[in-house]
Amino acid sequence: MGESRDMPSAEILERAIGLLHHPTAETAGLWPRATAVLTRQALEVGLHEALSDKVLGIEHAPVRVQLLCLQSYLEDTETAHEVNLAWWALSRACHHGSYELPPTAPELESLIDVVRRFVATA
Amino acid sequence: MDDVLESIILGRLDADDKLGERTRALVIGACHGVEALDATLEGKAPKHSKKAGTKAPSARNPAYLQSIEVQGFRGVGPPASLPITTGPGLTLVVGRNGSGKSSFAEALELLLTGDNSRWSTRSAIWKEGWRNLHQSDARIDAEFVVEGAKGTTVVSREWKPDAKLEEAETVVSAQGSKTSDLETMGWAGAVEMYRPFLSYSELGSMLDAGPSALSAILGLEDLIEAEARLKEASKQRKRLSDDAKLALPPILERLATVQDERASVCIEALSAKTWDLDAVEKAVIGTEEADREESQLAVLRQLAVLEAPDADEVKTAADGLQAAASALREMGGTEAAKALETAELLGAALTFHQRHGDQDCPVCGEGALDTEWRTATEEEVGRLRQLAEQADLAHRLMQESMKSARAHLLPVPAVLSSASGVGLEAEDVIGAWKVWSAGASIEEPEALAQHLQTSLPSVGAGVKRLKETAWKELQRREDVWRPIATDLAGWLDTAKRARSGEEELKDLHVAEKWIRAASNDIRNERFAPIADQAQGVWDMLRMQSSVLLKKIVLTGAGSARKVVLDVSVDGMEGAALGVMSQGELNSLALSLFMPRATLPESPFRFVVIDDPVQSMDPARVDGLARMLEQAAQTRQVIVFTHDERLARSCRLLGIDAKVVEVTRRPESLVELRPGQDPVSRYCNDAWAVAKSEDLDPAVKARIVGVFCRLAMEAACTEAVTRRRLANGEDYESIETLLDSATGLAQLMALALFDDIAKTKDLYARLDRGIGTWAVSAYRRVQEAAHKPVSEEAMLTLVTESERLARGLVQLP
Numbered sequence: 035m036g037e038s039r040d041m042p043s044a045e046i047l048e049r050a051i052g053l054l055h056h057p058t059a060e061t062a063g064l065w066p067r068a069t070a071v072l073t074r075q076a077l078e079v080g081l082h083e084a085l086s087d088k089v090l091g092i093e094h095a096p097v098r099v100q101l102l103c104l105q106s107y108l109e110d111t112e113t114a115h116e117v118n119l120a121w122w123a124l125s126r127a128c129h130h131g132s133y134e135l136p137p138t139a140p141e142l143e144s145l146i147d148v149v150r151r152f153v154a155t156a
Numbered sequence: 157m158d159d160v161l162e163s164i165i166l167g168r169l170d171a172d173d174k175l176g177e178r179t180r181a182l183v184i185g186a187c188h189g190v191e192a193l194d195a196t197l198e199g200k201a202p203k204h205s206k207k208a209g210t211k212a213p214s215a216r217n218p219a220y221l222q223s224i225e226v227q228g229f230r231g232v233g234p235p236a237s238l239p240i241t242t243g244p245g246l247t248l249v250v251g252r253n254g255s256g257k258s259s260f261a262e263a264l265e266l267l268l269t270g271d272n273s274r275w276s277t278r279s280a281i282w283k284e285g286w287r288n289l290h291q292s293d294a295r296i297d298a299e300f301v302v303e304g305a306k307g308t309t310v311v312s313r314e315w316k317p318d319a320k321l322e323e324a325e326t327v328v329s330a331q332g333s334k335t336s337d338l339e340t341m342g343w344a345g346a347v348e349m350y351r352p353f354l355s356y357s358e359l360g361s362m363l364d365a366g367p368s369a370l371s372a373i374l375g376l377e378d379l380i381e382a383e384a385r386l387k388e389a390s391k392q393r394k395r396l397s398d399d400a401k402l403a404l405p406p407i408l409e410r411l412a413t414v415q416d417e418r419a420s421v422c423i424e425a426l427s428a429k430t431w432d433l434d435a436v437e438k439a440v441i442g443t444e445e446a447d448r449e450e451s452q453l454a455v456l457r458q459l460a461v462l463e464a465p466d467a468d469e470v471k472t473a474a475d476g477l478q479a480a481a482s483a484l485r486e487m488g489g490t491e492a493a494k495a496l497e498t499a500e501l502l503g504a505a506l507t508f509h510q511r512h513g514d515q516d517c518p519v520c521g522e523g524a525l526d527t528e529w530r531t532a533t534e535e536e537v538g539r540l541r542q543l544a545e546q547a548d549l550a551h552r553l554m555q556e557s558m559k560s561a562r563a564h565l566l567p568v569p570a571v572l573s574s575a576s577g578v579g580l581e582a583e584d585v586i587g588a589w590k591v592w593s594a595g596a597s598i599e600e601p602e603a604l605a606q607h608l609q610t611s612l613p614s615v616g617a618g619v620k621r622l623k624e625t626a627w628k629e630l631q632r633r634e635d636v637w638r639p640i641a642t643d644l645a646g647w648l649d650t651a652k653r654a655r656s657g658e659e660e661l662k663d664l665h666v667a668e669k670w671i672r673a674a675s676n677d678i679r680n681e682r683f684a685p686i687a688d689q690a691q692g693v694w695d696m697l698r699m700q701s702s703v704l705l706k707k708i709v710l711t712g713a714g715s716a717r718k719v720v721l722d723v724s725v726d727g728m729e730g731a732a733l734g735v736m737s738q739g740e741l742n743s744l745a746l747s748l749f750m751p752r753a754t755l756p757e758s759p760f761r762f763v764v765i766d767d768p769v770q771s772m773d774p775a776r777v778d779g780l781a782r783m784l785e786q787a788a789q790t791r792q793v794i795v796f797t798h799d800e801r802l803a804r805s806c807r808l809l810g811i812d813a814k815v816v817e818v819t820r821r822p823e824s825l826v827e828l829r830p831g832q833d834p835v836s837r838y839c840n841d842a843w844a845v846a847k848s849e850d851l852d853p854a855v856k857a858r859i860v861g862v863f864c865r866l867a868m869e870a871a872c873t874e875a876v877t878r879r880r881l882a883n884g885e886d887y888e889s890i891e892t893l894l895d896s897a898t899g900l901a902q903l904m905a906l907a908l909f910d911d912i913a914k915t916k917d918l919y920a921r922l923d924r925g926i927g928t929w930a931v932s933a934y935r936r937v938q939e940a941a942h943k944p945v946s947e948e949a950m951l952t953l954v955t956e957s958e959r960l961a962r963g964l965v966q967l968p
Binding site for chain 2: 041046049052053054055057058060061062063064065066067068071072075128129130132133134135136137138139140143
């Protein structure tokens with residue numbers, strides 16, 4: 035994810051939380067997707083952080099592959115599984131579905147929670 | 157009773173010439189109330205008490221919704237206002253479950269339903285948890301535009317910080333008039349009757365319980381009540397009859413234990429199929445008729461008053477006899493006749509002497525008829541005549557005395573022979589009496605006198621004894637009978653009332669049947685257009701469903717009425733609702749809901765439906781959209797929905813619908829914004845991010861690209877969906893196809909080539925078909941979705957991706 039690595043995952047996540055919890059008129063209505071986008075980025079950067087010194091060139095692999103690697107390299111398989119699910123859930127919010135609405139605040143909070151725990155250990 | 161209904165009833169009564177006068181009076185009485193019915197039953201003319209029309213005309217004035225503002229209620233914390241375009245039209249309120257959208261629907265319903273019992277049936281969790289945790293002030297305001305009223309009419313409900321759900325008043329304030337309440341507005345009843353709200357949970361239960369509510373709108377409650385009054389009157393009479401029947405067996409049982417023929421009479425009278433209440437009454441009262449000649453009681457009563465010949469009178473008679481006898485004896489054998497004839501002979505001689513003067517006696521020739529002779533003879537004639545008279549008197553006295561003495565010698569009274577029949581010993585008396593009456597053959601006066609004196613005492617003593625015994629027996633029987641008679645008298649009262657009630661019962665039944673038939677007819681007449689409309693709605697909603705709604709009928713009586721749906725599934729007649737899918741059932745419920753909620757009589761020009769889309773398949777959502785569009789031509793239709801299917805159907809079908817998007821931030825901050833088609837929505841969001849001055853530039857750089865890509869994805873989705881729908885493909889297969897696309901490239905391939913595999917040809921196609929800028933725009937969007945976008949590239953990115961997205965939507 036190129037330049038996005040410049041900002042550590044924790045910082046990106048902080049901004050995601052900021053979007054969720056500090057309402058502004060400008061972000062009315064768009065904050066659910068925006069929060070999902072940042073949270074997903076935080077997760078993806080977190081993946082690099084967790085894997086880059088373990089797997090050479092992992093940053094060029096698709097995220098799906100990285101998630102698979104995480105399963106094998108992370109001792110805590112529970113977390114790896116959660117992260118996997120969170121990524122899929124967040125990805126749905128980042129793409130247009132036929133009729134699905136973006137996630138709700140509580141959903142986002144629980145996704146953020148998963149990512150927070152992940153990047154804290156990464 | 158409703159004037160219109162009354163005139164219909166009177167008209168039907170007039171037209172029915174088979175109906176008796178009595179039944180007719182009962183029907184009218186029942187229509188006018190309990191008192192009127194009672195008066196009719198008592199044979200009085202019912203008073204025609206008509207209530208003056210109390211309905212405020214404003215109750216019928218159409219009202220449109222203008223906004224719902226909610227604060228501190230359910231999912232809504234800080235105040236949030238849902239604006240609704242006034243007048244007919246369709247509004248979709250779209251938001252995820254938990255976004256607070258349903259709170260607006262519930263708020264409006266609560267507001268208009270007031271303290272209705274409807275809320276009491278809610279779960280404790282609902283009732284306890286209605287307050288929003290993030291906002292202690294709770295209030296709801298709904299603004300209406302009521303025809304004929306100036307400005308807006310606001311209905312509000314505000315709770316004090318610790319107040320419970322029901323502890324608040326709903327206040328109505330309209331411009332230029334005093335604050336009032338829903339009751340005064342005439343809305344309280346209207347809400348019950350037309351219920352312009354339908355929630356998803358109700359949708360499910362509507363077919364179980366709801367349809368009976370449909371009958372309320374038919375306005376036949378007055379008739380139902382009249383029918384109930386007749387039924388109640390019948391019931392009371394039936395109860396009386398039952399009471400009498402129920403109370404009888406123990407009475408009969410008691411009667412059977414009594415050895416009294418009144419008891420037997422009663423048993424006989426009460427064992428017949430139709431009770432002989434008159435006979436029982438006579439037995440109870442003890443009238444003369446009850447004492448038949450041969451009855452034991454009659455015998456006892458006669459014995460009790462039986463008299464022996466009066467001792468004093470008998471003594472007088474005996475004395476008379478004695479006196480007459482001694483008088484005769486004193487006459488010493490004087491023959492009255494001879495004395496009289498001698499007197500007459502001498503009298504003739506005196507007459508001869510008077511005529512012919514003194515001379516010798518012509519009879520004996522020895523004596524002489526002279527003055528001396530004359531004096532002596534005249535004296536002798538006087539003496540002889542007196543003697544004859546005395547003798548005659550004594551004889552007649554004797555005759556009289558004998559007669560009066562014999563008069564006491566009556567034969568044995570017949571009743572004595574019946575004494576043994578009532579268990580009394582009378583042989584002694586009968587014997588004594590027989591001896592007594594045998595005296596009639598005694599000729600000798602002194603012997604008769606003797607008989608009288610000696611035979612009477614035993615008769616008198618015997619009769620006296622018998623009388624006492626008979627009297628005691630009578631008393632004994634009375635003592636046993638009296639308590640039973642008292643009970644019988646009580647029962648008799650019930651039985652008599654039951655009997656007269658039974659006669660009324662027949663008329664009451666006829667009247668009740670008549671009214672039921674009448675209300676059935678009227679109901680069906682009134683229900684027909686509603687049923688037709690429901691069928692119309694169903695036909696729009698059913699789409700490919702194999703369920704055919706053949707007929708909607710209102711059946712049952714009184715409060716047990718319900719709507720019966722005659723459905724056939726796959727051509728199978730009389731199919732049960734059980735074979736229908738949840739989506740079909742919901743559609744059916746909607747079909748029943750819509751006609752009621754949109755009746756012309758309802759003051760509410762709005763209809764609020766909460767989440768009808770759940771468990772509907774996509775095709776049915778199209779039907780729903782069309783149905784709503786139709787309803788929205790004359791009504792304000794507000795639909796709350798948890799996803800974009802309905803909005804999408806409206807968009808693709810070209811149905812004009814105002815969309816409001818609802819999102820809920822943490823702390824229950826609910827945001828509402830106008831909805832847009834997805835491409836415009838994402839483009840506008842991308843612009844909002846790009847132009848934002850509040851957002852952290854790093855955040856802007858990281859999120860703007862995703863919104864641009866979303867716009868492109870939405871554009872491709874829209875283009876593919878439209879094209880394929882037009883080709884007759886269904887939503888489901890289109891969705892499956894779109895879902896199989898793993899990224900923007902494949903979506904673009906679908907949009908541009910209708911072939912998901914042709915991703916390699918995209919650049920060429922974009923370059924050739926749209927322009928070189930399109931290629932770079934596409935590449936920029938793809939990159940921006942994964943990499944932060946620099947500040948200077950941002951505006952170009954958004955401009956170009958919007959241009960490309962708009963272009964893609966237009967693709968044929």
